[in-house]
Amino acid sequence: MATDPGKQASHASFRTPRRLLLYRFIEEHRWILPLPSVVTGVTLIVLSSRDSRPLWVWLSVILMAATGFIWGYGTRALRRMYPRWPRLQHFRRREYASVWDTLSLSRNLASEAATGFSDEKTIRGRGQEIVDSLIELAQIGSDDAVLEIGCGIGRVGVMLAPHCRSWTGADISSNMLAHAAARLGDLANIRLVRLSTVGLGEFADQSFDVVYSTNVFAHLEHADRWRYVQEAFRVLHLGGRLCIDNVDLEGDAGWAGFSRDLSTTRHEESTPYAPRPSTAAELTTYLRRAGFGKISAHHRPPLVIATGIKLNEQNR
Numbered sequence: 001m002a003t004d005p006g007k008q009a010s011h012a013s014f015r016t017p018r019r020l021l022l023y024r025f026i027e028e029h030r031w032i033l034p035l036p037s038v039v040t041g042v043t044l045i046v047l048s049s050r051d052s053r054p055l056w057v058w059l060s061v062i063l064m065a066a067t068g069f070i071w072g073y074g075t076r077a078l079r080r081m082y083p084r085w086p087r088l089q090h091f092r093r094r095e096y097a098s099v100w101d102t103l104s105l106s107r108n109l110a111s112e113a114a115t116g117f118s119d120e121k122t123i124r125g126r127g128q129e130i131v132d133s134l135i136e137l138a139q140i141g142s143d144d145a146v147l148e149i150g151c152g153i154g155r156v157g158v159m160l161a162p163h164c165r166s167w168t169g170a171d172i173s174s175n176m177l178a179h180a181a182a183r184l185g186d187l188a189n190i191r192l193v194r195l196s197t198v199g200l201g202e203f204a205d206q207s208f209d210v211v212y213s214t215n216v217f218a219h220l221e222h223a224d225r226w227r228y229v230q231e232a233f234r235v236l237h238l239g240g241r242l243c244i245d246n247v248d249l250e251g252d253a254g255w256a257g258f259s260r261d262l263s264t265t266r267h268e269e270s271t272p273y274a275p276r277p278s279t280a281a282e283l284t285t286y287l288r289r290a291g292f293g294k295i296s297a298h299h300r301p302p303l304v305i306a307t308g309i310k311l312n313e314q315n316r
């Protein structure tokens with residue numbers, strides 16, 4: 001189903017689910033749990049230095065014990081309900097929306113799941129490298145309407161939007177899009193769209209000049225990688241460019257990452273999002289079969305990046 005992209009929800013419509021608000025608040029203000037213990041501790045010191053009446057001292061000691069219990073119990077309960085990396089073994093890889101919504105329960109988790117980092121400086125630094133590479137490989141210019149498949153928290157969009165006419169971030173996870181909305185703020189030429197399923201059914205034929213996807217294909221089943229390439233061909237104008245990447249199984253850095261992942265708990269047997277690399281042959285085959293021309297593979301460790309142009313049949 002193709003709909004008028006102008007009618008898609010704007011980024012402002014993505015709100016954090018209510019059930020997450022308390023957890024997010026405590027996660028982002030971690031000082032709240034130890035605060036009562038610290039306050040009673042200080043009170044105890046002040047009182048005992050000024051007035052050593054046993055009533056005050058005992059009261060402070062009891063309060064300290066009670067607040068310490070709340071601190072310890074609260075931390076333990078939160079950890080049990082929301083472990084650092086949620087256990088996702090009960091999901092299959094293809095339950096993308098559930099998997100990625102769970103991985104983005106809080107802002108910090110979402111940043112780490114989407115980018116591998118949680119500190120803003122590193123996220124921006126890596127984001128800039130991706131933007132430079134996209135501008136170079138997909139020849140992005142100020143007249144281009146650009147679509148990102150699997151935009152996550154919008155780390156690329158926020159830096160790419162000033163270089164193009166419009167930037168649309170599409171993602172299957174509404175939690176990720178809620179974090180992206182907060183990050184992208186009031187940028188005028190951006191739009192966030194939730195994908196209801198694998199594919200780009202929310203977008204009309206020939207509505208973009210550039211489609212790209214970065215750090216996403218590793219998490220998809222092969223059939224779904226192929227589906228997005230086919231769909232990208234449909235939504236691109238003639239002359240439009242596609243740029244996709246994945247961990248490069250053929251390169252030393254990609255291979256090292258692949259071997260390392262096999263030995264950690266984020267192994268693909270146990271987690272539905274564990275990365276699965278590609279080869280240049282796999283990605284370029286999808287582009288060729290979908291009808292793209294001028295196809296190239298670029299080895300940029302640890303990634304392999306495939307690019308192609310939608311040409312009319314005579315020019316392929």
Ligand SMILES: C[S@@+](CC[C@H](N)C(=O)[O-])C[C@H]1O[C@@H](n2cnc3c(N)ncnc32)[C@H](O)[C@@H]1O
Nearest residue numbers: 096100114150151152171172173176214215216
């Ligand atoms: C590792 S993050 C990368 C985010 C972003 N591209 C970046 O590099 O900052 C993967 C993103 O793909 C999204 N995703 C996962 N499966 C998807 C699917 N089938 N269709 C669309 N997006 C998907 C996730 O929600 C997540 O935001």
